[in-house]
Amino acid sequence: MFVDTHCHLTMMAARGESVDDVVRDAARVGVAKILTIGTTLQDSLASVEIAQRYDGVWATVGMHPCDCTQGWRKDFREIEALCCNKKENKIVGLGETGLDFYHQPFFKQRQIDAFVAHIECALEHDLPVIVHIRESLDEVLAVLEKYKNELTGVAHCFSQSHDIAQTLVSWGFYLGIGGPVSYPKNGSLRELVRDILLENFLLETDAPFLPPQQFRGKTNYPKYIPMIAQVIADVKGVSLENVGVVTSRSVEKLFSMPSHSKSTLSSL
Ligand SMILES: [Zn+2]
16 A cells, blocks of 8 residues: 655664564555665665565665765676666666765765766666755756656655756656655645645655654654655645555556566466
């Protein structure tokens, strides 16, 4: 019924969480599918490994702009190689990519070069991109505009204006909504959710980060997706089920995540 389109199961494992428990607890509350997002070459390899272990988990591969080191091109070649086997590796997207001019020190041109490399790879392998935007909106838009209508993806943890939302949607992007939509000070984000068509949003936790209001300061989990969906349902005046159905349909449009890849294959 629900999909967590953005979490970091590898980081949860590194914090001592049992991925078995995390995935099972999520499934119990209807979060049947999870996308675990890669942030470095090593993390992407680990994400692919986790995805292969669970029926309901898929991976994206990429380098977070904050992890864009001097030797990124070498690591990126290996990420590209992983995409050549996207089916076997259960890779459904490129990222987390994008631009972050908040965390110091950052190298603008290097991040832009890496972002473009992710986009080119995504287009080559017919995959969407997961885009991180922080203090970098103009630069991100300048890059994405060049690929409008040929590229698809998600603006992860969307927190921009109505105008920017409409622009990104018109370019083929979905808007990722997570725990911050429940924060008391985020009235403007709730207004945006109210005003923009539900079919443009995807649910995401960014777990273990950014928990919903009830759990602030604690670890976030994919099982909290229904709480985020409930905020969206309340704001839009629709049912929780409706949010699940519509956002899951968008997931199907954007990502290729067949339900039971193994059983489908064996029945062919
Ligand atoms: Zn993330």
